[in-house]
Amino acid sequence: MYDALARDAVPRKAPVACHLRASSVLRPGVPERLGTILTDMHDALVRKIEVGEL
Secondary structure (H helix, E strand, C coil): CHHHHHCCCCCCCCCCCCCCCCHHHCCCCHHHHHHHHHHHHHHHHHHHHHCCCC
16 A cells, blocks of 8 residues: 555656746746746657658
8 A cells, every 4th residue: 555655646747947047037937938938849749750751
């Protein structure tokens, strides 16, 4: 039972990291939306690599 509880319920994704020099002047909500877009792009690239399209 301990092993089942110790496992993550949701598989963790690899983080997408970048440095935004202008992050202090971005409008509220932009970093979150940009993070979502970058994560979607990363996932699409990983899928293409896995099926041999890239």
